[in-house]
Amino acid sequence: MSRDKHIEIALQDAERYARPHMDQGKVATYIPELAKGDPTKLGICIRTPDGEEYCQGDCQTEFSIQSISKTITLILALQTAGYDRVFSKVGMEPTGDAFNSMIRLETLTTHPMNPMINAGAIATTSCCIKGCADPFGAFLSLARTLCGRETIRLNKEVFTSEYQAGGRNRAMAYFMQSENLLEWDAEDVVELYFKMCSINVNVRDLAHYGLVLACNGKDPATGRQLVDPWICRIVKTLMMTCGMYDASGEFAVKVGLPAKSGVGGGILASAEGRMGLATFAPGLDKRGNSIGGWYALEFLSQNLGLHCFSGHTEE
Ligand code: GLN
Numbered sequence: 001m002s003r004d005k006h007i008e009i010a011l012q013d014a015e016r017y018a019r020p021h022m023d024q025g026k027v028a029t030y031i032p033e034l035a036k037g038d039p040t041k042l043g044i045c046i047r048t049p050d051g052e053e054y055c056q057g058d059c060q061t062e063f064s065i066q067s068i069s070k071t072i073t074l075i076l077a078l079q080t081a082g083y084d085r086v087f088s089k090v091g092m093e094p095t096g097d098a099f100n101s102m103i104r105l106e107t108l109t110t111h112p113m114n115p116m117i118n119a120g121a122i123a124t125t126s127c128c129i130k131g132c133a134d135p136f137g138a139f140l141s142l143a144r145t146l147c148g149r150e151t152i153r154l155n156k157e158v159f160t161s162e163y164q165a166g167g168r169n170r171a172m173a174y175f176m177q178s179e180n181l182l183e184w185d186a187e188d189v190v191e192l193y194f195k196m197c198s199i200n201v202n203v204r205d206l207a208h209y210g211l212v213l214a215c216n217g218k219d220p221a222t223g224r225q226l227v228d229p230w231i232c233r234i235v236k237t238l239m240m241t242c243g244m245y246d247a248s249g250e251f252a253v254k255v256g257l258p259a260k261s262g263v264g265g266g267i268l269a270s271a272e273g274r275m276g277l278a279t280f281a282p283g284l285d286k287r288g289n290s291i292g293g294w295y296a297l298e299f300l301s302q303n304l305g306l307h308c309f310s311g312h313t314e315e
Contacts, residue, residue: 002052010299011054014300015042015056018042018292018295022039027282030165031162033160037264039283041057041281042058042279042280042292042296043055043060044203046277047208047210047211047276049273053207055204059202061202062202063265063282064155064199067118068201068261068262068266070124071235071243073115074235075142075235076128077127079228080127080132086115089123089126089181089183090111090113091112091114093241094241094248098245099245099246099287102171102175105175111181116238116239117242118168118169118172122182122190123176129188129192135192136192136195139195140199148208149204152200152201152205155198155199158198170186170187170190173186202280205278207277209278210268210269210270210275212227213236214275217229237258239270243259243260255294255301256301256307257277257297257307261288261289265284265290266290279292279293280293
């Protein structure tokens with residue numbers, strides 16, 4: 001194993017590039033506990049298949065995973081309920097609407113448009129419950145395996161805060177229940193959804209998960225196949241097309257990596273066969289994406305030639 005100096009320097013430069021933009025960001029406040037986030041924090045981590053880990057800035061700081069959990073929920077739903085059942089409850093199309101929008105639920109389709117927005121994730125959450133005695137236990141265990149850390153836990157304060165402020169998500173769940181889309185009671189489904197959003201992670205955990213996705217579900221350190229390749233392909237595709245909410249198109253043009261953001265300030269990204277990446281900076285833009293993380297990833301994509309259509313040619 002050898003350290004790649006180019007990556008080390010790129011990370012330092014990415015922090016320098018991203019920091020000046022961060023004061024445009026605002027921490028999320030609609031979940032009161034998230035308002036405590038420190039907008040000066042910035043962490044960036046890269047993990048590569050040869051076992052190296054590159055950390056820059058606040059890499060140990062824990063934050064709630066929020067919407068990044070939607071990717072793990074989708075994996076669990078596909079493992080538990082299978083392709084046909086999951087995609088009979090949720091679509092595969094980007095919305096161009098805010099992550100918590102409910103407008104298309106009634107007007108355009110009979111089911112939520114994709115699993116990366118709140119309504120879609122609530123539908124996939126319901127696919128994880130049937131026949132499972134402890135669905136949150138199953139989710140936590142999968143999250144720990146994908147992130148490579150057994151000590152990942154629920155942040156009870158964030159969970160309580162989400163639970164109390166969750167009227168909008170409840171409204172969507174009850175609406176979907178009325179359309180017979182949920183496989184379980186709406187209240188139980190949203191409670192599980194809030195818990196899934198409230199586990200604490202750091203960028204090292206998410207970079208590990210991003211690397212597993214980049215290696216088509218295999219943990220390169222152990223050689224263990226953690227997720228079936230067909231599931232990885234679906235998750236990465238939906239991250240690419242829908243993972244940054246109504247900025248997914250712009251992110252695909254500028255960064256060109258499958259990625260998923262959360263209002264806790266995290267972004268998970270995956271560079272096919274090459275590395276897992278993760279960023280944390282709690283200041284968000286209007287669409288709910290971390291500003292520091294976005295700029296850091298834009299810099300790294302250009303500097304390390306990570307864009308999936310970068311036209312890389314063998315030398
Ligand atoms: N738990 C958050 C919510 O339901 C997740 C949203 C997000 O990270 N974009 O609103």
